[in-house]
Amino acid sequence: MMAQEESSSTDGNNLNSKQGHGRGGKTGPAAKGRTRKRNQHPHRSWNQRLHLTDINVVDASTLKRAIAGTVVGNFMEWYDVGVYGYLAVTIGRVFLSDASDAIQRLFSLGVFAVTFIARPLGGVVLGQLGDKLGRQRILAFTLLSMSAATLLIGVLPGYAAVGPLAPILLILLKLVQGFSTGGEYAGASTMVTEYAPDRHRGFFASLLDVGSYLGYAFGAGLVSLLEFQLSPEAMLAWGWRIPFIIALPLAGIAVYFRAKVQDTPAFEQAQAVTDEKTKSEHKGLGDLIRGYWKELLMAFILVAAANTLSYTLTAYMPTYLTGTLHYNTAQANLLSLPVLLLVAFCIPITGALSDRFGRKKVLFMGAFTGLCLSLPAFRILEQSTTGAVFAGLVLLAIPVIFFVANLASTLPALFPTASRYGGMGLSYNLAVAVFGGTAPVIMEGLVTATGKGLAPAYWIMFTSVCGLVTVLFLAETARKPMPGTLPTVLNRQEARDLVATQDQNPDLDVKAIIKDAEENGTRKTPEMLKAEARKALGTKQSAGADRSTKPAKA
DSSP, rough: BOOOOOTOHHHHHHHSSOOOOOGGOOOOOHHHHHHHHHHHSSHHHTTSSGGGOOOOEHHHHHHHHHHHHHHHHHHHHHHHHHHHHTHHHHHHHHSSSOOHHHHHHHHHHHHHHOOOOHHHHHHHHHHHHHHEEEEHHHHHHHHHHHHHHHHHTTTTHHHHHHHTHHHHHHHHHHHHHHHHHHHHHHHHHHHHHHHGGGGGGGHHHHHHHHHHHHHHHHHHHHHHHHHHHHHHHHHHIIIIIHHHHHHHHHHHHHHHHHHHOOOOOHHHHHOOOOOHHTTTOOHHHHHHHHHHHHHHHHHHHHHHHHHHHHHHHIIIIIIIIIIEEEEEHHHHHHHHHHHHHHHHHHHHHHHHHHHHHHHHHHHHHHHHHHHHHHHHHHHHHTTTTTTHHHHHHHHHHHHHHHHHGGHHHGGGGSSSSHHHHHHHHHHHHHHIIIIITTTHHHHHHHHHHHTTTTTHHHHHHHHHHHHHHHHHOOOOOOOOOOTSSSOEESSSHHHHHHHHHHOOOTTOOHHHHHHHHTTOOOSOOOOHHHHHHHHHHHHHHHHHHHHSSOOOOO
């Protein structure tokens, strides 16, 4: 909603007040001369400053619904990742029962990677549609199709029943799932960052990843519970299906929350613009790449570095602990679960830190700790004691907490409103497909090829160096409006303070913000505001006239 004030507001927005009055209401030639000089260019004066009518004031209930609706979608996405990751060994045995243990592990991790082949296509298609049709519609589609694919995996027949058709059907469903998730994170992060107030965007956007890791932890915890309650034979026969089938009621809850979320004001403003120049900002894929290739490249590298770390901790560690360190599945799950909860707890803290100290500093810490801690973490893991394994997992979690928590607030700010979903969908999903989803396969392949358990650490170090260099070229976006939009605040008092202190605020480049907003059609001119006021007054008068003409009740 827009902050609206009375015409006599003290911020200088009064366009209609009487001018030229001296003390006691008297006027003279000097006063009239000063008045003429002061009002010589009234529109230019108005155009060069931010006013209360420019400031977006967030509706608290709307913000809560937006966050809840997007967090549950991320919860569902990562619930499936967690379930599949912790059942990878079992799934290999079910869908490729005639192969060796090593081939089964590589197959299940390969199927996990196949999901990410479809993600870039989903990111491109759904991202373009999200910029044209709206964030809410596409996010509803991604949630429903993602949940349906998860449910169907839970009822698929195994290799013993249908032979080679079983792994083929599994791969097809994972491709559908990947296509759907290609639009999920990009859309969710776009929606939350467009709703969030500028000074707190890092904190609110980080809640998306809280949902991700809680979903992953819930999936891991459910699998652990089944491992303890069921025999290995029962787990292999039917127990593994339960977590996938449970996706149906979870999806119902998620759809309920997401249905209450409306499209963001930034998107609606962009859609309402009638200027053809602004409408042309809805870019196709070729235009998107040509216009924003630098931003796409930076986003790609940052996502590659962050998700190599993230998928190492979440998707690869269960296989590493069971296959390389020879822990049983239940032990591996129990060791990982508290670390995932620790990550979920700390992510909002680092999100808030980025609001205070800047995105670049926090992202730099993520890349730097990933470079410095990965090798010690794997050396500690090789000790194979319970305490050592837990300590090694915590070391791997530290860069994840700094890095992943700030992607949702950093990446959407690289793109303008009309191309944000598409830019996020392309860069994020392509990077996740090439580096994130393949991380478990690459790392398991490195271990198998070299026979050394430290091999994954060097891969993490390489991607962290790439991320470290990219952060140096990143523009700081903390506490600043999103590209193409005007400032967004939590309440009306904050709006007044921002207008009053705009000349001293180091986070505001007023001229650039105004120019950007006018080019994107998101700033209203005095004439537009007056027209809206006249229309509202006319509607009010018409309603009053209608009431006055109604016959009185007997």
